[in-house]
Amino acid sequence: xxxxxxxxxxxMKIAVCAKVVPEQARRIDPETKRLDRSGEQTLNPFxxxxxxxxxxxxxxxxxxxVVLVSLGPERSLDALRKALAMGADRVVLxxxxxxxxxxxxxxxxxxxxVLEREGADLILFGQQANDSDGAVMWAxxxxxxxxxxxxxxxxLTVSDGTLRGKRQTEFGYDVIEAPLxxxxxxxxxxxxxxxxxxxxxxxxxKKPQQTLSLSDLxxxxxxxxxxxxxxxxxxxxxxxxxxxTQRIDDDGTGAEKIVEFLLERKAL
Ligand SMILES: Cc1cc2nc3c(=O)[nH]c(=O)nc-3n(C[C@H](O)[C@H](O)[C@H](O)COP(=O)(O)OP(=O)(O)OC[C@H]3O[C@@H](n4cnc5c(N)ncnc54)[C@H](O)[C@@H]3O)c2cc1C
Numbered sequence: 001x002x003x004x005x006x007x008x009x010x011x012m013k014i015a016v017c018a019k020v021v022p023e024q025a026r027r028i029d030p031e032t033k034r035l036d037r038s039g040e041q042t043l044n045p046f047x048x049x050x051x052x053x054x055x056x057x058x059x060x061x062x063x064x065x066v067v068l069v070s071l072g073p074e075r076s077l078d079a080l081r082k083a084l085a086m087g088a089d090r091v092v093l094x095x096x097x098x099x100x101x102x103x104x105x106x107x108x109x110x111x112x113x114v115l116e117r118e119g120a121d122l123i124l125f126g127q128q129a130n131d132s133d134g135a136v137m138w139a140x141x142x143x144x145x146x147x148x149x150x151x152x153x154x155x156l157t158v159s160d161g162t163l164r165g166k167r168q169t170e171f172g173y174d175v176i177e178a179p180l181x182x183x184x185x186x187x188x189x190x191x192x193x194x195x196x197x198x199x200x201x202x203x204x205x206k207k208p209q210q211t212l213s214l215s216d217l218x219x220x221x222x223x224x225x226x227x228x229x230x231x232x233x234x235x236x237x238x239x240x241x242x243x244x245t246q247r248i249d250d251d252g253t254g255a256e257k258i259v260e261f262l263l264e265r266k267a268l
Contacts, residue, residue: 011063012052012158012180015120017111017141018047018068018083020076021131033233034101035131041075043082046126048193049186051083054124056191057158058087065089067118071099071110077209084204085196091207096214097226106228108140115145115216120133122163125185127152138185148178151185 023040043051058064059090061219068080074095084091094110102110104210112176115123123142128135142149153165153174167174168189196204214224222228262268 009200011061012057012122013065013067013118013120014122014124015067015069015115015118016054016124017115017137018051018070018080018126019129019131019219020070020072020079021043022146026131028236030236032101032160033236037073037131041079043079044126044129044131046128046130046188048083048086048126050124050126050186050192051086051088052191052193053156053186054122055087055194057122057156067092069111069114069118070094071102071107071114073100074211077211080209081204082196084207084209085200086194087200089207091209093209093211094217095211096224098139098214098221100224101225101229103229103231103244104136104140105132105230106167106224108137108144109223109228110214110217110219111137112141112144114212114221115141117217120183121180121182122158123181125183127185127187135185136266138183142183145183147181147183149183149185150176150178152187152190153184155189156186156190158186163187226242 002019009044020041021044022035022037023042027036028034029036054066068083068088068091069092070076070080070091076095077091077092080091080093092114094114099106099110125138129137138149138151148163150167152168154168155166157164158180161180162177163180163184164175164177165184167176214221246261248254248261259268
């Protein structure tokens with residue numbers, strides 16, 4: 001089923017939940033049993049799709065606003081500026097030492113508080129964060145806000161206060177409508193995020209960038225960080241070895257050796 005083209009952002013306030021993630025390969029710190037988040041950081045690539053979609057919805061509507069909402073350390077602002085350079089209007093970052101070690105339960109609570117305060121018509125999420133790959137945060141936040149949620153959205157339109165999303169499924173597409181305010185997790189197939197222009201990059205630093213503490217949001221210390229988390233990591237380790245393996249180096253006779261190997265085991 002084809003979805004009609006976008007009508008207009010019509011003064012919509014769009015919040016985009018954007019996570020800042022490590023740029024390099026992931027490593028678990030054996031001391032803290034948490035992801036090592038030192039080193040260079042970048043905007044979660046899946047969230048660039050959500051930013052792009054928000055900018056497309058906003059279009060030329062000067063009355064519409066795209067606000068980035070993020071939970072992470074203060075230095076996340078550097079990476080979030082990429083989304084400002086793409087065209088987002090402002091950033092609200094929840095940065096607080098007490099939030100370190102927050103699991104899904106604590107993170108979704110803090111994000112829901114800031115989103116409640118923003119009161120956006122539409123909350124966009126990426127499909128997943130590429131550091132933890134949970135693909136669950138949107139469900140947890142929507143549940144806390146008691147908002148309808150559509151996930152894996154590959155096309156979306158907003159018209160007359162109703163959002164219509166074409167959702168990718170294993171067997172085809174679902175088309176789902178929901179009244180605003182609504183939460184949507186976009187699929188990475190929805191668009192091709194733009195590159196920030198030089199003008200965008202130059203202008204990004206001047207855009208409003210607000211940092212909030214947990215107390216600014218009225219989040220009690222026992223609902224944040226490890227105290228507010230329900231997950232406990234007991235141990236980390238390497239995956240178990242796969243049993244007996246045989247390595248075949250291809251010196252030109254690799255195919256023959258594989259056939260021989262399979263014949264011996266009566267697999268051919
Ligand atoms: C014991 C424990 C300790 C942890 N400590 C930390 C920690 O100190 N710091 C940390 O970052 N994570 C920490 N995590 C991981 C954290 O729980 C996950 O980041 C969280 O559950 C979200 O899952 P995800 O990152 O897989 O996001 P997904 O569910 O894959 O994210 C989906 C979408 O939600 C949005 N989103 C997700 N996270 C954020 C965010 N922070 N800000 C804005 N939008 C977001 C984005 O749009 C993203 O595309 C910890 C996990 C455990 C189990």
